[in-house]
Amino acid sequence: MKGIQRTEFFDREKEKEEILHILRQEPQEINFIYGPINSGKTSLITNLIENLPDDYVVFYVNLRRKSIIRYEDFIRVLFAIEEGGFLKKIKNIFTKVLKHITSTGEKTLYKSHGIPVDKSLLETFFKEKSNEDVFNYLVEYFKNIAKHKTPVLVIDELQMIGDLEINGKLIYKLFNFFIGLTKELHICHVFALSSDSLFIEKVYNEAILKERCRYVLVDEFDEKTTLKFLEKYKVGEDEQDLARNCLGGKPGMLTSFINTSNRKDFVEDVLTKRKGDIEELIFSLEDKNTAMFEKIINVFKNFINAESVKYKYITDEILLLVGENIIFVDPYKKIMRMQSKTDLLAVREILKELK
Numbered sequence: 001m002k003g004i005q006r007t008e009f010f011d012r013e014k015e016k017e018e019i020l021h022i023l024r025q026e027p028q029e030i031n032f033i034y035g036p037i038n039s040g041k042t043s044l045i046t047n048l049i050e051n052l053p054d055d056y057v058v059f060y061v062n063l064r065r066k067s068i069i070r071y072e073d074f075i076r077v078l079f080a081i082e083e084g085g086f087l088k089k090i091k092n093i094f095t096k097v098l099k100h101i102t103s104t105g106e107k108t109l110y111k112s113h114g115i116p117v118d119k120s121l122l123e124t125f126f127k128e129k130s131n132e133d134v135f136n137y138l139v140e141y142f143k144n145i146a147k148h149k150t151p152v153l154v155i156d157e158l159q160m161i162g163d164l165e166i167n168g169k170l171i172y173k174l175f176n177f178f179i180g181l182t183k184e185l186h187i188c189h190v191f192a193l194s195s196d197s198l199f200i201e202k203v204y205n206e207a208i209l210k211e212r213c214r215y216v217l218v219d220e221f222d223e224k225t226t227l228k229f230l231e232k233y234k235v236g237e238d239e240q241d242l243a244r245n246c247l248g249g250k251p252g253m254l255t256s257f258i259n260t261s262n263r264k265d266f267v268e269d270v271l272t273k274r275k276g277d278i279e280e281l282i283f284s285l286e287d288k289n290t291a292m293f294e295k296i297i298n299v300f301k302n303f304i305n306a307e308s309v310k311y312k313y314i315t316d317e318i319l320l321l322v323g324e325n326i327i328f329v330d331p332y333k334k335i336m337r338m339q340s341k342t343d344l345l346a347v348r349e350i351l352k353e354l355k
């Protein structure tokens with residue numbers, strides 16, 4: 001048995017430099033950080049903000065951490081607060097926090113709590129039923145911080161608000177707020193992270209964000225980086241090949257791989273599991289919706305000999321596969337590919353067996 005070794009954050013120099021370059025400039029645009037599931041978006045941004053100089057104050061909001069807050073509550077609370085008295089109350093708390101930020105000179109990272117600064121404050125928010133717009137207040141708040149430091153707002157798992165009627169007011173308000181902070185007032189950097197690139201595209205099209213945002217792709221490790229990563233953890237050549245051929249460059253998978261006691265079994269298990277998941281999905285469709293089943297098989301057939309495929313437009317079957325996290329779409333390059341190397345191998349095997 002190998003002992004548990006802590007894997008350190010690895011590489012990402014290029015992506016870091018790209019984001020640092022953005023941070024060095026005046027806030028201009030909303031930055032969308034996108035890439036396949038487990039490609040390392042959250043790790044990258046977390047690592048980056050942990051190492052930022054003290055001139056930055058980072059507000060990190062992860063919409064997926066429902067144990068802390070339900071996202072509906074969060075949005076409702078954060079962006080629609082009525083009652084003047086209550087507004088005054090949060091104003092006082094914010095002022096206190098602001099004093100703290102500016103006096104201690106410490107870099108402050110409100111991880112997972114978001115803009116309001118502590119859990120108890122958030123809980124207070126939840127209890128208040130109110131509708132008055134709090135954006136103006138938050139703008140003032142960021143303006144104040146911006147006098148001393150550079151605020152950075154990071155919204156992770158942005159797609160979690162996807163069901164909050166994208167045509168409705170909330171998403172518009174949210175993005176208008178972001179645009180206000182960036183393009184108009186230049187007071188706060190805004191980063192939105194998501195694996196769901198189609199959601200980003202939808203926001204892009206519907207919230208009329210054109211020319212107001214920038215896209216940063218955080219992809220899996222490329223071949224060279226994958227190899228370096230494996231070499232760093234002294235993985236032998238045979239196992240290097242096993243990892244590269246079956247897991248590709250997905251950092252999370254590679255981390256599990258190096259830490260596992262039996263790497264061959266690990267890879268086999270991962271493949272079996274993914275194959276089973278995908279089979280379950282498509283074979284459940286075979287009876288329910290034969291036409292869709294066939295369309296999906298046709299999408300899969302694109303990947304018999306290719307790893308990435310150009311598409312003309314997003315069909316219902318692609319949409320379904322994206323929603324099921326089997327396919328990743330890069331809407332800017334109009335390219336689709338499997339969410340992982342493992343998925344690619346699983347799908348190829350399924351097709352072989354279908355014949």
Ligand SMILES: Nc1ncnc2c1ncn2[C@@H]1O[C@H](COP(=O)(O)OP(=O)(O)O)[C@@H](O)[C@H]1O
Binds near residue numbers: 008010037044251
């Ligand atoms: N640069 C990296 N170096 C080492 N491990 C990483 C790196 N990026 C990601 N990982 C590993 O991969 C896992 C998934 O990454 P994560 O950032 O959560 O992906 P995403 O946010 O894109 O879904 C992490 O928990 C971490 O173990």
Ligand SMILES: [Mg+2]
Binds near residue numbers: 041156157
């Ligand atoms: Mg993430």
